[in-house]
Amino acid sequence: MCRKFLRPAGLLALALALLWGGVPFDAPARASSGPPVDNGQDAYIKNEVNLKLLNAADLDAVAQQFNLQLIEQFGKRPIFRMRVMDGTDAQAKAAALAADTTRVQFAEPNFTSGAPEGSGVSWSVGVSWSVGVSWSVGGEAQYGSQWAQNILRLAEAHKVTKGAGVIVAVLDTGVDRRHPALAGRLLRGHDFVDDDDDPSEEFPPGATTVEEARHLGPYGHGTHVAGLVALAAPEAKIMPLRVLDSQGVGNNWVLLEALRYALDPDGDPSTDDGAHVINMSLASVHKSGILRQIIGEACGDKGIESEDPTPVAPPAHPAVVAVAAGNQSSTLSMYP
Known part of the structure; x- marks a missing residue:
């Protein structure tokens, strides 16, 4: 089933979800083979390649020749997450694999990426949103009367649609299912960090309270984004997919798995249960051939390309709508 990343009724949800920015996407999530290597701009998992x-049918021969071990396969496609067994740097190993053009279409390190803005609690300031069962600034009334509603003309938009029938997948740090603003709006979702069916947010290491969690990491960001979706499209359903760990970090493979789930949660193309809108508050300066293809297929275009010499993925893809962060003065927001 082909799914588009945006549908008119869901565009408002994405606009609000990105209005106040995203979180870092710059280290490995789920069981990784080792710490990331910092190559001066982005990082990658030092002994993993995505292939x-x-x-x-060539997998065994390629693995033997290049000293690789299979970690997992991307569904039934010939896309594999491989462990480098001989100590070779992942970037060098990927280059050697890519040179085997008779058998290899793509080979790249399992890249992580830099934050599109800062970290800490800067993203939550002034948006009347937090985590748990209480409101960060003011209360429910203030949450429902934020200044962004006037700029986005939500009252007018809601006369046309409130998002009924639309599913919005939020790929982020998870959500707090207890929050009153999300009551009745959440679908089942999945946690691709811990690989279970509970996409709840988790405290970062060393945190014992909500305040500590918000200062030590991006705790609450996924809940914040989901709440903005609910504000912009109150009749839409939200599919929470956790792709960033408690420190706000993830990797390309986890993102690929989450995208596949968002498009077809039950694995049956004949059922209409996939997301109409996919929100990802994360970015990378590295081109990923595999990620590019998966996004292209999701949007019905297998050949998407970007002419931008310094692209940031996924927003650089022509099939994706990127929304920058603004403030009450209608100027660009700057994040520390």
């Missing part, structure tokens, strides 16, 4: 073969 797409022209023919899955």
Whole structure:
């Protein structure tokens, strides 16, 4: 089933979800093979490569020749997450694999990426939003009367649609299912960090209270984004997908798995249960051939390209709508 990343009724949800920015996407999530390597701009998991073969039957031969071990396969596609067994740097190993053009279509380190804005609690200031069962600034009334509603002309938009029938997947730090603003709006979702069906947010290491969690990491960001979706599209359903760990970090493979789930949660293309809108408050300066293809297929275009010499993925993809952060003065917001 082909799904588009945006539908008119869901555009408002994405606009609000990105209005106050995203979180870092710059270190490995789920069981990784080791700490990331900092290459001066982005990082990658030092002994992992993501590999797409022209023919899955070549996997054993390629793995043996290049000293690789299979970690997992991307569904039934010839896309594999591989562990480098001989100590070779992942970037060098990917380059060697890519040179085997008779068998390899894509080979790249399992990249992580830099934050599109800062960290800490800067994203939550002034948006009347937090986590748990209480409101950060003011209360429910203030949450429902934020200044952004007037700028986005939500009252007018809601006369046309409130998002009924639309599913918005939020790929982020998870959500707090207890929050009153999300009551009745959440679908089941999945946690791709811990690989379970509970996409709840978790405290970062060393935190014992909500305030500590918000200062030590991005705790609450996924809940914050989901709340903005609910504000912009109050009749839409939200599919929470946790792709960033308690320190706000993830990797390309986890993102690929979450995208696949968002498009077809039950794995049956004949059922209409996939997301109409996919929100990702994360970015990378690295081009990923595999990620590019998956996004392209989701949007019905297998050949999407960007002419921007310094692209940031995924917003650089022509099939994706990128929304920058603004403030009450209608100027760009700057994050520390």
